[in-house]
Amino acid sequence: MKSEHRHGTIIAAFGRRYEIETDDGEILDCFPRGKRSEVACGDRVQVAPTAVGQGVIEVVDPRTSLLYRSDAFRQKLIAANVTQLVLVLAASPTYYQDLLDRCLVAAEHAGIVTIIVLNKCDLDGSAAALQSLRLYQTLGYEVLPLEARTDTSRLRPHLQGHTSVLVGQSGMGKSTIVNGLLPDAAVATAEISAALDSGKHTTTHARLHHLDRDSHLIDSPGLQEFGLHHLKPTDVDLAFVEFRPWLGKCRFANCRHDHEPGCAVTAEAAAGRISDRRVASYRRIVTGLSG
Ligand SMILES: Nc1nc2c(ncn2[C@@H]2O[C@H](COP(=O)(O)OP(=O)(O)OP(=O)(O)O)[C@@H](O)[C@H]2O)c(=O)[nH]1
Ligand SMILES: [Mg+2]
Ligand SMILES: [Zn+2]
Structure with a gap:
């Protein structure tokens, strides 16, 4: 220096x-x-x-982690040096499972822990959403129900000692979580209808907030899609945590776990031990990769 x-x-x-x-x-x-x-x-x-x-x-300076997405043309950096991704979902606006799986893949690839927050648990449809998210609990991800507008305290212990980044679709309540934890932050939030009508996301840039000396929280703009062009199929294999025990056990070394004969992952799915939803997500992601 x-x-x-x-x-x-x-x-x-x-x-x-x-x-x-x-x-x-x-x-x-x-x-x-x-x-x-x-x-x-x-x-x-x-x-x-x-x-x-x-x-x-x-x-x-060299990074300990880098979370980013990419399309065919460029990378879009989300946050650097974070240790945890807090994926914020809600029953309304409807969250997309495809986006959820893509975020998990990016976080696994970046070596970052993910915690899934189902926000707006006061809304109808939350019980069904939680039920649907049980799959992720069985995969080892923490799933935390939250009502950020009234109380964020149950999230706070999960953030201790971490630099976390809030990621999710627009209108899920990411900035509301920041305001709940740090009332002085006074980050702008918006009614969903207002945000969608204007065609804009409320949060337009990422910002890091300090929770205490050792704990930091980055708010980020809402995402519509999460391109993973920077990954190879073998990276995606590893990022589906439930596939890991079966990797290397398919008949073909370059198996894409689709229609190949002797696929260990497909056999596990057929036996009901790997979720069909996740296998379908995996195939969509791999089909969309560049190489
Ligand atoms: N019913 C309910 N509404 C909530 C809750 N938390 C946040 N909201 C509302 O959801 C809307 C969107 O909240 P924001 O915090 O602006 O959402 P965001 O994820 O930061 O959105 P972007 O910045 O566009 O990505 C606001 O009207 C919030 O008041 C909750 O727990 N329950
Ligand atoms: Mg916001
Ligand atoms: Zn296979």
């Missing part, structure tokens, strides 16, 4: 502009050096000051 560089953490990402909190607590408005802006909320960076309250990001 050059002596004039200052260390800090990216606490907000607005396209190519970033807000950085230096280790001594100052907030700097920064741009990355050069055209590439491969930096995300949660990144540790070294900044060269340019003017009062401003700087240029010179170095991005």
Whole structure:
């Protein structure tokens, strides 16, 4: 590190502009050096000051994790150095299981723990949604019912010691969770109808909030889709946790667990020990990969 560089953490990402909190607590408005802006909320960076309250990001320190999605053209970074993904779902707006499975795959691939929150448990349809989510409990994921508008306290212990990122479709209540935990944050939230009518998501950029010295929470904009173009089929195999014991046991080494004869995963599904819903999700994901 050059002596004039200052260390800090990216606490907000607005396209190519970033807000950085230096280790001594100052907030700097920064741009990355050069055209590439491969930096995300949660990144540790070294900044060269340019003017009062401003700087240029010179170095991005090595990351412990990087959560991102991608389409055929580019990567979309979600958060860096997080240890946990908090996937926020609700009975209304309806959550998509496909998106849920894709988030789990991305988190498994990034080596991040996932906890599934079913928010808005006051709404009709929540009991059925919880029933449907039992599958994920059997896979080892924590599923936590929540009513963020009235009480977020049962989520708090799960966040202790973690840097967590809230991810989910628009209108699920991610920002409401931040406000519940940190009333001073006063993050904008919106009625679903208002958010959908305007065609915009309420949260437009990721922001990191401090819960305490050791626990941090990143709010992120709602997602409609979660592209996984950066993964290979073998990465997806490993990210479906219930497939792991059967990998390498199919007749063909490059088995895509579809119509191949002698597929160990398909045999487990036929015997009812692996969920058909998950196998169908797996096939949709692998079919959509580039290579
Ligand atoms: N009934 C009910 N509504 C809730 C609950 N939690 C949040 N909401 C409402 O859900 C709507 C959307 O909440 P937000 O927190 O803005 O959702 P978001 O996930 O941050 O949405 P984006 O920023 O667009 O991604 C708001 O009207 C909230 O008041 C809850 O526990 N019960
Ligand atoms: Mg929001
Ligand atoms: Zn197979």
